[in-house]
Amino acid sequence: MNARANALAERPREYLTFRLGEEEYGIDILKVQEIRGYEQPTRIANAPSFIKGVVNLRGVIVPIVDMRLKFGLGSAEYNDFTVVIILNLGARVVGMVVDSVSDVMELSPDQIRDTPEIDSVVDSSYITGLGTLNDRMLILIAIEKLMGTAEMALA
Amino acid sequence: MSDTHTSESSGDVFDLSQFHGVFYEEAGENLANMETLLLETDESNADDESLNAIFRCAHSIKGGAATFGFQDVADLTHVMETLLDRLRRRELAITSAMIDTLLESGDVLKHLLASRQSGTDPGIDCTELVARIGALAHGTVAAPVAVPATETPVVAAASVVAAPTAPGERVLEIAIGPLDQPKFAENVVELFSEIPGLGTIEPTDDGQPDASQTRHFRVVSTVTDSDLLDLFSFHVSREQVSIRELGAGPAPALAPTAAHDADPTFGLFDDLPTPVAIEVHAPEALVVAAAKAELPRSADRSAPASANLESSTIRVPTEKVDQLINLVGEMVITQAMLAQTGRGLDAVVHQAMATALTDLERNTRLLQEAVMAIRMIPMTAVFNRFPRMLRDLSGRLGKKLELHTIGEDTELDKGLIEKITDPLTHLVRNSADHGIEMPADRIAAGKPEHGTVTLAAAHQGGSIVIEVRDDGRGLNRGKLLAKARERGLSVSDSMTDTEVYGLIFAPGFSTAAEVTDVSGRGVGMDVVKRNITSLGGSVEIDSVEGQGMRVSVRLPLTLAIMDGMSVGVADETYIVPLASVVESIHMTASDVKSVGGTGRVVEVRNEYLPLMRLDELFDVPRSVEHSGGIMIVVEAEGGRIALLVDDLIGQHQVVVKNLEANYRKVPGVSGATILGDGRVALILDVSWLVRRVRH
Amino acid sequence: MKMASILAVDDSASMRQMVSFTLRSSGYDVIEAIDGQDALDKIGDRHVDLVLTDQNMPRMDGLTLIRELRGVDRFKRTPILMLTTESSDEMKQAGRAAGATGWMVKPFDPQRLLEIISKVLPN
Numbered sequence: 001m002n003a004r005a006n007a008l009a010e011r012p013r014e015y016l017t018f019r020l021g022e023e024e025y026g027i028d029i030l031k032v033q034e035i036r037g038y039e040q041p042t043r044i045a046n047a048p049s050f051i052k053g054v055v056n057l058r059g060v061i062v063p064i065v066d067m068r069l070k071f072g073l074g075s076a077e078y079n080d081f082t083v084v085i086i087l088n089l090g091a092r093v094v095g096m097v098v099d100s101v102s103d104v105m106e107l108s109p110d111q112i113r114d115t116p117e118i119d120s121v122v123d124s125s126y127i128t129g130l131g132t133l134n135d136r137m138l139i140l141i142a143i144e145k146l147m148g149t150a151e152m153a154l155a
Numbered sequence: 156m157s158d159t160h161t162s163e164s165s166g167d168v169f170d171l172s173q174f175h176g177v178f179y180e181e182a183g184e185n186l187a188n189m190e191t192l193l194l195e196t197d198e199s200n201a202d203d204e205s206l207n208a209i210f211r212c213a214h215s216i217k218g219g220a221a222t223f224g225f226q227d228v229a230d231l232t233h234v235m236e237t238l239l240d241r242l243r244r245r246e247l248a249i250t251s252a253m254i255d256t257l258l259e260s261g262d263v264l265k266h267l268l269a270s271r272q273s274g275t276d277p278g279i280d281c282t283e284l285v286a287r288i289g290a291l292a293h294g295t296v297a298a299p300v301a302v303p304a305t306e307t308p309v310v311a312a313a314s315v316v317a318a319p320t321a322p323g324e325r326v327l328e329i330a331i332g333p334l335d336q337p338k339f340a341e342n343v344v345e346l347f348s349e350i351p352g353l354g355t356i357e358p359t360d361d362g363q364p365d366a367s368q369t370r371h372f373r374v375v376s377t378v379t380d381s382d383l384l385d386l387f388s389f390h391v392s393r394e395q396v397s398i399r400e401l402g403a404g405p406a407p408a409l410a411p412t413a414a415h416d417a418d419p420t421f422g423l424f425d426d427l428p429t430p431v432a433i434e435v436h437a438p439e440a441l442v443v444a445a446a447k448a449e450l451p452r453s454a455d456r457s458a459p460a461s462a463n464l465e466s467s468t469i470r471v472p473t474e475k476v477d478q479l480i481n482l483v484g485e486m487v488i489t490q491a492m493l494a495q496t497g498r499g500l501d502a503v504v505h506q507a508m509a510t511a512l513t514d515l516e517r518n519t520r521l522l523q524e525a526v527m528a529i530r531m532i533p534m535t536a537v538f539n540r541f542p543r544m545l546r547d548l549s550g551r552l553g554k555k556l557e558l559h560t561i562g563e564d565t566e567l568d569k570g571l572i573e574k575i576t577d578p579l580t581h582l583v584r585n586s587a588d589h590g591i592e593m594p595a596d597r598i599a600a601g602k603p604e605h606g607t608v609t610l611a612a613a614h615q616g617g618s619i620v621i622e623v624r625d626d627g628r629g630l631n632r633g634k635l636l637a638k639a640r641e642r643g644l645s646v647s648d649s650m651t652d653t654e655v656y657g658l659i660f661a662p663g664f665s666t667a668a669e670v671t672d673v674s675g676r677g678v679g680m681d682v683v684k685r686n687i688t689s690l691g692g693s694v695e696i697d698s699v700e701g702q703g704m705r706v707s708v709r710l711p712l713t714l715a716i717m718d719g720m721s722v723g724v725a726d727e728t729y730i731v732p733l734a735s736v737v738e739s740i741h742m743t744a745s746d747v748k749s750v751g752g753t754g755r756v757v758e759v760r761n762e763y764l765p766l767m768r769l770d771e772l773f774d775v776p777r778s779v780e781h782s783g784g785i786m787i788v789v790e791a792e793g794g795r796i797a798l799l800v801d802d803l804i805g806q807h808q809v810v811v812k813n814l815e816a817n818y819r820k821v822p823g824v825s826g827a828t829i830l831g832d833g834r835v836a837l838i839l840d841v842s843w844l845v846r847r848v849r850h
Numbered sequence: 851m852k853m854a855s856i857l858a859v860d861d862s863a864s865m866r867q868m869v870s871f872t873l874r875s876s877g878y879d880v881i882e883a884i885d886g887q888d889a890l891d892k893i894g895d896r897h898v899d900l901v902l903t904d905q906n907m908p909r910m911d912g913l914t915l916i917r918e919l920r921g922v923d924r925f926k927r928t929p930i931l932m933l934t935t936e937s938s939d940e941m942k943q944a945g946r947a948a949g950a951t952g953w954m955v956k957p958f959d960p961q962r963l964l965e966i967i968s969k970v971l972p973n
């Protein structure tokens with residue numbers, strides 16, 4: 001109960017939703033700087049395979065992380081429809097490759113539920129809740145926290 | 156500004172706090188200047204110019220402090236000024252104790268001002284210090300130089316006499332004393348023979364001073380008392396002269412010179428309008444001396460170049476300069492893109508465009524060099540703190556320390572200067588504390604009693620090399636190895652001397668016999684090294700036991716823009732810093748020799764260099780096998796290696812972008828840049844490559 | 851009516867700024883100089899109605915400046931005030947001998963400065 005109250009207090013109202021494999025995720029819209037198509041990044045030697053490299057974003061060097069590779073979802077293709085979400089997480093700017101971006105959704109607290117036992121590729125400690133809208137289920141994740149972890153190998 | 160003090164009587168109308176900022180800066184400069192001058196003062200031979208300059212520093216701070224109501228600062232500087240005034244007039248001889256006390260006062264002032272500026276309570280009571288300075292100021296009168304330094308030249312004297320105001324002659328009885336030296340009175344007597352028309356003087360005491368060391372004379376003169384006093388004041392102070400007109404009642408010793416208001420803060424010498432009275436004193440002699448109707452221009456004078464002339468410099472906040480540099484950096488990138496696009500055009504058809512692009516490239520380069528130069532400041536900014544520091548250390552450690560500096564005007568980017576200061580400070584402290592021996596030990600070793608710490612800075616290629624050298628005891632290889640083993644570090648006796656000395660940089664390492672607080676226990680050396688490498692630099696130690704030690708720090712001149720050579724490896728492009736490139740050579744597979752199965756070397760000019768294949772190092776994917784290629788010989792950290800790449804693409808300026816801002820430190824990569832086509836290319840960290848080959 | 855122009859000479863930037871600000875706020879035209887030499891350079895051929903000068907400055911001090919100015923025809927009658935930190939007889943004597951019109955003790959506040967200026971300037 002307490003956990004939920006806390007989580008509620010922190011939850012943003014608007015979420016950008018995107019697909020990774022079979023699942024749909026939502027992240028705080030305020031963390032999103034822009035959405036771009038995919039351009040071939042400059043490879044960085046000896047980096048984990050899910051870090052594709054770095055790109056030039058108007059003069060700033062930004063690393064690109066392929067979430068599909070990181071979480072072992074489906075096939076990672078790169079074509080004209082490939083989407084990169086550029087995140088501005090305060091301490092860093094990072095781009096993440098996803099399957100597709102859906103829309104921005106506003107969720108009220110009663111549309112969000114606790115989900116301790118969900119079976120998701122993303123570690124449940126980064127899941128802040130499950131949003132439901134019509135028959136869509138959105139896995140809401142704390143993207144800033146996730147990107148800061150050692151396993152993302154960005155720091 | 157958090158200081159909201161306003162002037163007492165006009166707080167409503169005039170808010171003086173707007174000037175506080177300027178005052179703080181100016182006071183800071185005066186304090187810094189004063190400290191430097193004090194440190195340079197040779198007690199046995201202090202020169203007038205320095206003493207005057209030191210006086211002016213204190214005087215200037217006092218003026219501002221009093222005006223803006225900073226009473227504590229004003230009080231302290233007032234008593235300092237009193238002491239300094241006596242010193243510059245040679246009424247007192249300067250001693251080491253005075254210099255120390257003045258230095259101490261400077262520190263206190265810094266603190267007081269800083270507290271004011273931040274609106275906090277200084278928490279210092281200056282009473283004792285003020286009293287101490289006062290005592291020094293009223294010490295015994297020493298008289299090394301005969302003539303008290305006043306600023307009125309003798310020439311003015313002639314002018315006064317040229318126009319006497321009193322109608323007739325007067326007979327005066329003049330007493331001069333008490334005198335420490337009778338000859339001052341003789342100087343006064345000589346005035347009467349030097350200056351025509353002054354009058355006559357004869358002693359009434361047979362040339363012997365009385366019990367109070369006072370001489371007595373009889374003077375016949377048409378000159379007024381005040382004018383006489385003016386003249387006498389060259390040789391004796393006014394308080395020592397009393398003039399009495401014979402036949403008249405006792406005249407006051409000092410003729411009142413001004414139209415006295417009850418107001419002591421303002422006065423006129425004569426009633427307005429000023430013309431007549433002034434003209435009488437108008438120095439005909441001076442006019443003759445000046446002999447021109449216009450004012451003398453500075454071209455006529457040998458005006459010493461003053462680095463601090465406000466009229467020739469502008470203060471600019473560093474943020475503005477940084478922004479300017481960023482914008483120029485972006486422009487360099489855009490120009491590169493244009494150049495790239497332009498290459499694809501037919502030069503004949505688009506001749507105007509091609510010419511313009513060439514011009515643009517040149518102008519961009521010049522602009523960028525000029526802008527980078529704005530941020531370059533001389534190493535003096537760093538070296539300046541060390542005289543004081545060594546002096547303090549000398550006292551605390553009981554050692555005799557001397558500082559030599561070489562290459563102070565070598566320039567370095569301001570940002571780097573700020574970051575290199577702490578590491579250098581630590582190195583100097585280290586030399587003073589651990590390197591230089593106690594005076595007795597030095598003499599026993601046949602060395603001069605004074606230990607010398609030398610700071611040297613010089614440009615070398617695209618880098619700056621800063622050395623901290625001392626002539627102390629140097630490093631003992633055996634001790635270092637033993638200590639390292641003790642600490643559990645893996646060492647071997649086959650390590651080279653350089654490697655052994657480098658152990659000092661290992662975390663937690665200290666060879667100090669005892670832990671001292673002066674150099675912070677010696678464990679700071681690992682922090683020193685880390686600070687330096689984070690700036691893209693390197694540090695190395697050299698030593699001869701018994702003779703001394705040398706720490707060499709190498710830094711890139713600036714972090715923002717550099718000359719690079721772009722090289723191709725399969726489909727990827729990398730940048731090699733041009734400053735580290737020695738040469739590039741075409742090669743074939745047969746030029747490569749293998750050593751020990753895995754190592755590879757290549758022969759270059761009768762020397763075998765380790766070879767590194769960039770495609771292997773960076774795991775570059777290849778679709779087709781590539782033989783041959785270009786070999787680039789690079790040098791860093793005193794070592795040379797050869798890098799094997801596919802092609803040389805070109806040479807150009809690159810704007811260095813930080814990879815770690817959003818990503819992390821990548822081994823072998825010192826930064827990134829954006830190529831003309833917008834893609835990112837990685838810049839090689841040549842030092843890392845060289846080090847890697849060594850191990 | 852055109853306001854008077856005043857030459858303010860002091861090597862302390864904060865003092866200069868304070869004096870200029872005060873005088874300009876009252877409509878005076880102010881020429882600033884950092885020492886005696888700078889003052890002479892800046893004056894050029896201009897006319898100045900009043901000179902305020904500090905004493906202790908590098909390169910050329912106040913007394914020397916006053917003497918130089920008095921050696922020039924058009925400055926023979928200009929009111930020149932010495933800004934001095936004490937009203938010692940010695941300083942006054944020296945100032946008088948150099949040709950100063952009068953003196954003013956530092957520190958002074960802006961109000962006081964204006965009062966004195968208005969006493970000294972004819973209009």
